[in-house]
Every structure is written in C-alpha cells, then in structure tokens.
Amino acid sequence: MRSQYDLNSMTKKLYTVLFAASLGALLSSSLFAIEVEVSGTKKIAVQISAFQGADAALAQKIVTEDLRRTLMIDPVVSQGSYSVAASVSGGSLNGKLTDTARGSEVFSRTYSGELRKMAHEFSDDILESLTQVKGFSTSRVAFISGTQGAKELYTMDIDGANIKRLTSDKSISANPSWSADGSSIAYMSYRSGYPDVYVIKLAQGIRTRVAGFPGINSGPVFSPDGQQLALTLSKDGNPEIYTISTSGGSPTRLTRTRGTETSPSWSPDGKQIIFNSDERGSNQLFTIASAGGEPIRITTPGTYSAEPCWSPDGSKIAYSTRTGGGFCVWVYDIATRVAKQVSPGLAEDPSWTCNSRHLVYSNNGSLYLLDTVTKQSARLDNGLTNCTEPAISR
Amino acid sequence: MKKITLLTLSFTLSLSLILLTTGCAPDAKSHTGGAESLDSGLPSENIDATSILGAESGIAQAARPDGINPETDVDYSILSTETVYFNYDSFSIRSSERAKLEKIAKWLTDNSGKRLMVSGHTDTRGTLEYNRGLGERRALAIREYLVGLGIAQDRIFTISYGEERPADTGDNENAHSLNRRAMPGVITK
Numbered sequence: 001m002r003s004q005y006d007l008n009s010m011t012k013k014l015y016t017v018l019f020a021a022s023l024g025a026l027l028s029s030s031l032f033a034i035e036v037e038v039s040g041t042k043k044i045a046v047q048i049s050a051f052q053g054a055d056a057a058l059a060q061k062i063v064t065e066d067l068r069r070t071l072m073i074d075p076v077v078s079q080g081s082y083s084v085a086a087s088v089s090g091g092s093l094n095g096k097l098t099d100t101a102r103g104s105e106v107f108s109r110t111y112s113g114e115l116r117k118m119a120h121e122f123s124d125d126i127l128e129s130l131t132q133v134k135g136f137s138t139s140r141v142a143f144i145s146g147t148q149g150a151k152e153l154y155t156m157d158i159d160g161a162n163i164k165r166l167t168s169d170k171s172i173s174a175n176p177s178w179s180a181d182g183s184s185i186a187y188m189s190y191r192s193g194y195p196d197v198y199v200i201k202l203a204q205g206i207r208t209r210v211a212g213f214p215g216i217n218s219g220p221v222f223s224p225d226g227q228q229l230a231l232t233l234s235k236d237g238n239p240e241i242y243t244i245s246t247s248g249g250s251p252t253r254l255t256r257t258r259g260t261e262t263s264p265s266w267s268p269d270g271k272q273i274i275f276n277s278d279e280r281g282s283n284q285l286f287t288i289a290s291a292g293g294e295p296i297r298i299t300t301p302g303t304y305s306a307e308p309c310w311s312p313d314g315s316k317i318a319y320s321t322r323t324g325g326g327f328c329v330w331v332y333d334i335a336t337r338v339a340k341q342v343s344p345g346l347a348e349d350p351s352w353t354c355n356s357r358h359l360v361y362s363n364n365g366s367l368y369l370l371d372t373v374t375k376q377s378a379r380l381d382n383g384l385t386n387c388t389e390p391a392i393s394r
Numbered sequence: 395m396k397k398i399t400l401l402t403l404s405f406t407l408s409l410s411l412i413l414l415t416t417g418c419a420p421d422a423k424s425h426t427g428g429a430e431s432l433d434s435g436l437p438s439e440n441i442d443a444t445s446i447l448g449a450e451s452g453i454a455q456a457a458r459p460d461g462i463n464p465e466t467d468v469d470y471s472i473l474s475t476e477t478v479y480f481n482y483d484s485f486s487i488r489s490s491e492r493a494k495l496e497k498i499a500k501w502l503t504d505n506s507g508k509r510l511m512v513s514g515h516t517d518t519r520g521t522l523e524y525n526r527g528l529g530e531r532r533a534l535a536i537r538e539y540l541v542g543l544g545i546a547q548d549r550i551f552t553i554s555y556g557e558e559r560p561a562d563t564g565d566n567e568n569a570h571s572l573n574r575r576a577m578p579g580v581i582t583k
Contacts, residue, residue, distance in 0.1 A: 151558075171465075172558050174522060193463040194553060195526065214455045216530050216554055219523050232523065234554075235455050237534070239527035260527040276524065282483065283524060306521045320521060327521070348521065389522070 044130050046073050047080030047100065053088035059119045060086070065159055066123030066137040069378050070358070071371040073127065082106065084126060093118040097126055106130075116161060136353040141360060142176035142185050142391045143367060145384040153187055153200075158369070158392070160382040166200060167191075178393045179222040184246075185391075186210070186220035186229055197231055199246055210248045215239075219263050222246065223270050223290070230254075230264035230273050230290070241275050243290065254288050255295060263307050266290070268314045274298065276306040276319075285319060285332075300332055300339045307349060311356040312394055318342070318350035318359055318372070329361050331372055342372040354394040362388045456537065456551045459509065459581065464553050468511045468579035473498060478536060480574040483520070485531040487539055495536065498578050499543040511579040512536045514554040515561070517570035526556035532576045551581070 046067060051060040063084065067073040074080075079100075086095040093115075096108040106129055111118035117138065124135025140162075142155045153173045156163040167173055169191035176187045185200045197211040197220045211217040215234030222229060226246065233242045233251060239260045242251040255261045259279030266273055273290050276283040283306040286295040304322035311318065315334055320327040321341075329343035329350045347361040347368070359370050360380070367380040367390045380390075462468075476494040478487065487495070502508060514533030516525040533552035541547050562569035 172555075174526075174558075190465075193465045194458060214457050215552070216526055218526055232527065234527065234530050234534075237455055238531060260524065260531060262523040262527050263521065276521075278483075278524070283520075306524055322519070 043072055043074040044082065045076045045080040046126070046130070047078060047083040048075050049083055049085040051086045051088060054090075055115050056086070056088050059088050059093060059115060062116060062119035062159065063123050063126075066120060066135075067126060069137075069158070069369055070127050070133075070135070071369070071374060071376045071378060072131055072133065082130065086122065088115070088118075093122060095122040095125070097129055116157065120157075133357055134355040136355060136358060136392065139353060140178075140182070140393045141367065141380065142178060142187075142393070143362075143387050144173055144176065144389045145387045146173075147386055151386075153185070153189075154384070155185070155202075156382050158380065160380060163382055163384070174389060175219050176389060176391045177221045178391055179226045179246075180224050180394065181226060182393045184222070184226075186222060186246075188218040188220065197229070199229075208248070210246065211244060211251070213251075221264055221266060223266050224268055225270055230266060230275075232262045232264070241273065241288070243273075252292070254290075254292060257295075261286075265308050265310045265317075267310050268312050274308040274310055274317060276308065283322075285317065298332065299337070300330065305330075309350050309352055309359070311352045312354055313356040316356065318352060320348045320350065326363075329359075329370070342375055343370060344375055344377055347377075349389050351391045352394075353392050360390040360392050362390055455534070456547065459511075459551050462511070462551075462581055462583060464511055464513075464579075467581055467583050468513075469582050470513070470577050470579040472580045473501060473510075473578040476501075476578055478532075478576045478578075479571065480532055480576070482517070482570075482574065483528070485528060485535045487535055492539075495539050495543065499540055499545055502540070502545050502549060509549045509551065509581040510540075511551045511553060511581050513559070513577045513579060514552065515559060515573055515575050515577070516557045517573040518557045518560070518565075519570065520557070522556060522558075526554050526558075529554035529556045532574075536576045536578070 048060060048064050064075045067075050081100060083098045083100050086093055091112055093111045097106040099106055109125060111121050120137035123137040127133055127135040137158060139158050140155050141158055144151050145154050146152050150170045151173050152165055153167045153176055154163060154165050169189055172190040174188045176185055178185055183202060188195055188197055195216050195218055196209050197217040198207050199210050200207045211231060213233055213235035216232060216239055218232045220229040220231040228243045229246055230241060230243050232239050239262055240253060240255045241261045241264050242253050244251040257279040259277045261275050261277045264273045264275040271290055272287050274285060274287045277286050282304045285298040285300055285305050285308050287298060288295045302321045305319050307320040309318045317332040319330055321330050326346040327348040328341055329347040330339050331342045332339040347363050349362045350359050352359045357372055359372060361368050361370060365386045367387050368377045369380055370377045476498050478491045478494055512533045514529035516528050533554055537550045537552055540550055560573045562572040
C-alpha cells in the first residue's frame with residue numbers, strides 16, 4: 001500500500017512536472033512564434049496624426065514616407081498600435097511617439113535644424129524605438145545616371161530630395177563610394193579620356209585625381225579609417241587589387257594571379273578586403289588581409305559571385321550572383337557560412353545601409369531599398385532615368 | 395590463424411588511407427560554404443596558352459601615349475574591318491580571327507609612322523567592373539599578339555570601355571557577339 005501511495009504521489013509529481021514543462025515549452029514556443037512574426041513580414045501599424053505648425057504638412061509627408069520606406073512600418077490613418085504626432089515651428093520640431101494601446105508615451109524629443117533633416121531624424125528615432133533597428137532616413141545616396149553619351153555622378157537624400165549632380169564630365173562615370181565620415185566620394189571617370197580614379201571632397205567642392213596609372217583605375221572604396229582606397233589597377237598587366245593612400249602616390253599591390261580581380265570592399269575593422277576573381281574559371285569571392293597575404297576563397301553557391309559589399313557590423317557579405325537573365329542579390333553569413341537570396345528578383349550593385357539589415361541595389365535603371373530579412377523592396381524615385389551603382393552613406 | 399601477407403596488409407592500409415582522405419566535399423547544392431586557400435600555382439581554366447599576361451609575360455602594360463586623348467585622337471574607321479571578336483567570358487584570340495591581326499600588322503608595317511590604340515569591349519552580361527577588366531584583357535591580348543608578329547611595343551596602346559560602348563544595344567545573342575570585340579584604332583596625332 002505504501003509503495004502504491006508513493007507511486008501515485010510520484011506519478012502525480014511526474015505528471016505535474018511533465019505538464020508544466022510542456023506548458024512552458026508551448027508558451028515559449030508560441031512566444032517565439034510571435035516574435036518571428038513581428039520580425040517577419042508583419043508590419044507595425046503606426047498612426048500618423050496631423051502635424052501642427054508651419055511646414056507641418058511637408059514634415060508629416062516626409063515622416064510618413066520614411067516610415068513606409070523602412071518596409072517594417074505601416075503608416076495608417078487610424079487604429080495604429082502606435083501613434084506619431086509632431087509640431088513644427090521655426091527651426092525646431094517636437095515629435096512624440098505614443099503607445100495607443102497603453103495610452104503611454106514612448107518618447108518625446110525636440111529636433112533642431114533644417115526641416116527635412118529634423119523629419120528624417122524623427123523617423124529614425126521612431127523606427128529604432130519600435131524595432132531596435134537603426135534608421136537610415138538621414139543617409140544620402142550617391143549614384144550614376146545617364147546613358148552612354150554622358151553618365152554623371154549624383155547624390156540625393158534617400159527620399160529623392162536634394163538631388164545634386166556632382167559632375168559635368170560628359171563622359172563615363174562609375175563606381176561611387178563614400179568615406180565613412182560622409183565627407184568624400186571616390187569614383188571612376190573617363191573625363192581625361194582614360195579610366196581614372198578621383199576623390200571629391202564634398203564640402204570644399206574639390207576633386208583630385210588619385211590614380212591615373214596605365215591601364216584601368218577603377219572600383220575605389222575607402223578604408224574605414226578614411227586613409228586609403230582599395231581599387232582595381234591593371235598597370236602591371238592584368239587587373240589586380242591594390243591599396244593606395246587617399247592622397248595618391250605609390251600603390252601597394254595585394255593580389256598576384258593570372259586571373260582578373262575587381263570590386264574590392266573593406267571589412268569594417270579595416271583588416272580584410274573582399275573582392276571577386278575569375279582565377280578559377282568564373283568570378284568567385286575571395287578575401288585577403290589588407291596588410292597583404294594569400295587570398296582565401298569564400299564559397300558561395302552558383303557559378304558566378306561578384307560585387308561583394310561587407311556589412312557595417314562585419315557579419316555578412318551582400319553580393320551579386322549571375323542567373324540566366326541577369327543578377328540577383330544574395331547575402332552570405334560569415335559565421336554560419338550560409339548564403340541565401342535576398343532580392344525579390346533581379347538586382348545588382350548591393351550597398352549596405354548603416355544597420356546591416358537594409359541595403360540599396362539597382363535594377364533596370366532604377367534604385368531600390370531592400371529589407372534583407374523580409375525580402376521586400378521599395379523603389380527610390382528620383383525623377384532620373386538609367387540610374388545605377390547606388391552607394392549609401394552611413 | 396590466417397597469415398596476413400604484406401601485400402594484403404599494405405592493400406588494406408592504402409584502401410583505408412584513400413577512404414579516410416576522400417572526405418565529403420561541401421555539397422554544391424547546399425548553401426553552406428567554407429574557406430579554402432587560393433593556390434595561385436594552379437592553372438585556371440580560363441588561361442589561354444597564347445595569352446598569359448601580368449608578371450609572367452614579358453609584355454608590360456603600355457604607358458599612356460603623351461598628349462593623346464583617346465576620345466578625340468583615335469580613328470576607328472580606318473581598320474574597322476579588322477575588329478577582332480571574342481567568345482563569351484574569354485580573351486583568347488580565335489584562330490578564325492588571326493588573319494585580321496596579320497592584316498593589322500601588315501598595315502602597321504606599311505604605315506611605319508602610325509600607332510594604334512586598341513579598345514577592348516564586352517557584352518553586358520558580366521558586372522560593370524569585371525567587364526572593364528575583361529575588355530582590358532582583350533585589348534592587351536591583341537597587343538601581345540601584334541608584338542609577337544614583330545610590331546614594336548611602343549606603337550600599340552590599349553584602353554578598355556568594358557560594356558559601356560556597345561556596338562549593338564540589342565539584348566540578344568547576335569548583339570552580344572558583336573559587342574565582344576577589340577577595335578584597332580589609329581592614333582591620328
């Protein structure tokens with residue numbers, strides 16, 4: 001009898017433990033599922049109240065479009081989980097984000113400066129507050145626009161405002177890239193008749209030719225500390241990867257193969273450079289120590305991987321892979337060594353935003369913003385045609 | 395107890411070694427990659443035995459000709475019939491194209507004061523950057539071939555336009571084949 005009682009008691013305890021464990025597992029799995037859904041394709045509904053004050057309508061439009069462009073927020077007229085309000089006067093914007101369900105304020109902040117900048121900063125704070133994802137609405141995009149006759153270099157705000165044409169070379173421009181501090185743009189131009197690399201200091205409006213060696217000078221990218229450029233030179237025969245000081249001078253050769261190497265990109269710690277090489281038949285990705293060393297293959301699926309771009313957090317490589325009809329953008333995760341397609345369709349020239357989640361790419365003459373987690377994209381309209389090679393400032 | 399002969403033993407050992415060392419290569423279908431060293435001593439499938447450039451060849455990149463602007467000082471019409479065409483993703487000179495190079499060499503011999511600017515071009519199917527490199531290698535291949543035919547190195551210059559100056563803007567195989575070319579331009583100054 002006693003053992004039976006013990007068994008019953010033990011069995012009861014066992015069942016209780018099992019039940020609790022299952023319930024716990026169920027609860028935590030369903031919580032996990034909810035988390036996945038939120039960071040999946042479900043957007044957060046955010047209600048935009050009518051902004052008050054001078055230029056309020058413009059500020060409201062900018063914030064609404066910024067939030068929509070993140071592809072993580074759905075700006076609604078009513079019944080949002082959150083609501084956004086702002087009042088604008090003179091050179092200041094008071095913005096507030098409220099949790100409508102709880103009726104509590106998430107944050108309220110005062111911004112100062114030029115109207116568009118204030119609105120973009122407010123949008124970034126809203127995104128970061130709701131998702132912990134850093135916003136990119138204050139970023140500028142450098143890109144190339146034009147046809148064969150004249151491809152010029154432009155910059156614009158991410159919403160297509162403040163378009164500036166930086167060149168009038170009436171020649172072929174290509175490969176724009178930003179310095180980390182946003183003060184300079186490096187690019188390639190045939191303005192001399194030959195493909196040369198230039199650096200433009202934006203505030204001063206000064207352009208300097210940094211590389212004009214025999215052969216090709218192209219694909220310049222700034223090192224994270226802004227002191228050097230990695231680039232493609234064919235001065236020694238076939239196109240290889242070199243580094244050179246941003247003020248020009250004698251380049252340092254990094255690769256030495258019988259293949260063609262192009263399209264370098266720096267790791268965020270400046271210690272490595274990734275590029276593509278066809279040394280083994282068709283383009284594949286390789287890394288090399290920026291101080292020099294042996295190239296190491298990064299194995300990605302498919303027969304052609306090129307145009308690598310290292311994410312600012314160092315964890316991923318965005319790149320183009322050639323399919324039958326064109327290119328698609330994929331992302332390679334360095335830790336897991338797993339690659340997957342992130343573009344919804346054809347895409348090339350990927351350039352990461354500051355948050356290592358969104359990137360910009362080009363397809364068919366238009367520029368797009370992509371959320372690499374949900375694979376949704378939004379076209380960046382700017383009224384120009386034949387836009388390629390976007391590079392977004394961080 | 396069976397005696398194990400040396401032969402059997404060594405066979406077994408060899409077999410074991412073979413089985414141990416032929417491990418599983420990463421499945422190409424899976425999306426998991428890895429890292430491996432680039433052995434630059436291994437021949438690449440892309441190498442054409444007649445056109446190896448870089449430090450290994452004796453032909454250096456040509457310095458740019460003084461005072462010449464490739465946009466205004468090169469006439470591509472004079473030798474346009476000798477435009478050399480290439481296969482996809484290749485810079486090797488097809489045997490069917492070699493007669494054109496002989497003609498170019500003869501023209502240069504008959505016009506001893508003239509110099510060439512050879513422009514290299516591609517179709518649109520690679521990346522912009524890579525195509526600039528491929529166009530360069532096509533132009534350099536022409537230069538190397540002509541030097542091999544006896545033309546002085548300092549008479550031949552090269553420039554690449556990659557995919558940026560197509561001969562045919564169509565998006566079909568015929569257009570692509572017309573764009574994969576090197577054009578012998580005559581420097582007019």
